[in-house]
Amino acid sequence: MPLTWLDNVIPFWPVSGLAYGAIYPFLLGTFIAIRDLTVASRFVYACLFTQIAAAACFVVWPTVYPRELYPVPTGAGHLSMAIVQMLRAMDTPANCLPSLHVSTAVLCAVALRAGQRSTWGILCALPLALSTLTFKQHYVIDVLAGLALGLLAYFLFFRWRGFRAASTCCARYQACKSGSDSRAACG
Numbered sequence: 554m555p556l557t558w559l560d561n562v563i564p565f566w567p568v569s570g571l572a573y574g575a576i577y578p579f580l581l582g583t584f585i586a587i588r589d590l591t592v593a594s595r596f597v598y599a600c601l602f603t604q605i606a607a608a609a610c611f612v613v614w615p616t617v618y619p620r621e622l623y624p625v626p627t628g629a630g631h632l633s634m635a636i637v638q639m640l641r642a643m644d645t646p647a648n649c650l651p652s653l654h655v656s657t658a659v660l661c662a663v664a665l666r667a668g669q670r671s672t673w674g675i676l677c678a679l680p681l682a683l684s685t686l687t688f689k690q691h692y693v694i695d696v697l698a699g700l701a702l703g704l705l706a707y708f709l710f711f712r713w714r715g716f717r718a719a720s721t722c723c724a725r726y727q728a729c730k731s732g733s734d735s736r737a738a739c740g
Contacts, residue, residue: 565623572684583661596664599710616649623689653701659703711719
């Protein structure tokens with residue numbers, strides 16, 4: 554896929570790899586921070602959905618980002634060099650569309666918002682999403698597709714009334730088993 558003018562205008566900022574790599578502790582921290590079993594269940598289902606949907610996109614339309622166009626700038630510090638080498642070794646330039654970093658950041662932010670009514674998840678998600686561009690791992694279209702996928706998963710698993718989380722089903726089962734619910738509702 555060719556780079557757009559916007560892809561070319563966004564600078565390569567090697568130290569933004571710190572934010573890019575923060576997706577892993579952000580994901581783990583979000584799951585640990587969720588205290589509501591229903592929110593945790595919805596979060597897991599939404600994350601699984603985005604992984605499967607993205608994998609289908611990767612097969613149907615494989616994209617590779619041309620990272621070779623963005624070597625570490627001469628004069629960059631040791632930290633910048635180490636960040637770039639480590640993250641580029643861990644994360645290949647393939648499977649770009651949609652950006653799972655962005656869709657995961659969106660889901661972390663909404664799960665934290667749903668579970669605790671806090672905005673700190675959004676404050677963490679924004680620099681992480683932007684780092685996918687400044688660390689030169691994704692095209693702008695990948696970021697937009699990742700945002701769309703994350704929002705779709707949010708609406709399907711957090712807002713859609715037709716989705717029943719596992720904890721809701723378990724609670725109904727326990728109520729039926731204990732006899733505290735009417736037999737008609739347990740059928």
